[in-house]
Amino acid sequence: MTTTQSPKTAMLAIGDEILSGRTKDKNIGHLAEVLTAAGIDLCEVRIVGDEPSRIADTVNTLRREYDYVFTSGGIGPTHDDVTADAIGAAFALPVTEHPEAVALLAAHYERREMPFTEARRRMTRTPQGASLIENPVSVAPGFRVDNVFVMAGVPSVFQAMLDHVLKLLPTGTPMLSAAVDCPFGEGDIGTPLRAVQGRHPGVAIGSYPRFGGGTNGFSAEIVLRSRDAARLASAKADVEAMLNEVGHTLGLVAPGPSV
Secondary structure: OEOOOOOEEEEEEEOHHHHHOOOOOOHHHHHHHHHHHOOOEEEEEEEEOOOHHHHHHHHHHHHHHOOEEEEEOOOOOOOOOOHHHHHHHHHOOOEEEOHHHHHHHHHHHHHOOOOOOHHHHHHHEEEOOOEEEOOOOOOOOEEEEOOEEEEOOOHHHHHHHHHHHHOOOOEOOOOEEEEEEEOOOHHHHHHHHHHHHHHOOOOEEEEEEEEEEEEOOEEEEEEEEEOOHHHHHHHHHHHHHHHHHHHHHHOOOOOOOOO
């Protein structure tokens, strides 16, 4: 289902291993890329450790501010997988074994001729009333409570769960983008670029500095983003004209074609 207004979302990445640097998070970038393509705005990302009270407080803050919240991490079989309990606390719900999750995992381990241990049963625990998120990779499901989607931290599993979740969400108009190569330093373009932005309020214009090349060893990439193709094209043309004018003012060769 496509909506005229893009849903606003946030992400909470959970795990001491992320904060310590032991694990390099890959889920944030993947979520941002997928949501952008679906026309859903990812507006905020937070990272917290394996502290149930901190997780619960952060979830409550985010779920009240955004249409949807995605979490990653902390739903495995070990003692430090505390996300289910934290989500239960956030919603003031008891956490128990989900019957469907028990049946799924019991059958999975039976097929593999492996014992369905107490530790493995921990992966069936969800807040009361939660619905399950399919996991085609390793079977153990994620879950949803209201507008909060709780998913695994392992990137391959997170990505598979996200594919399932996206089918449930309304999507908006995809964000379009264009990039213009700027051979001048930001100090040369700051004022005229601000004027360009003022003329195009429906387009987000960002400047990203680069060191090396360009004038005096400085250059930049100017990135424009909008959901309106005509507005994007107009702003891009304005940026290119501005860069040509800056080049003439500085007595330098005009910039090459944009990309």
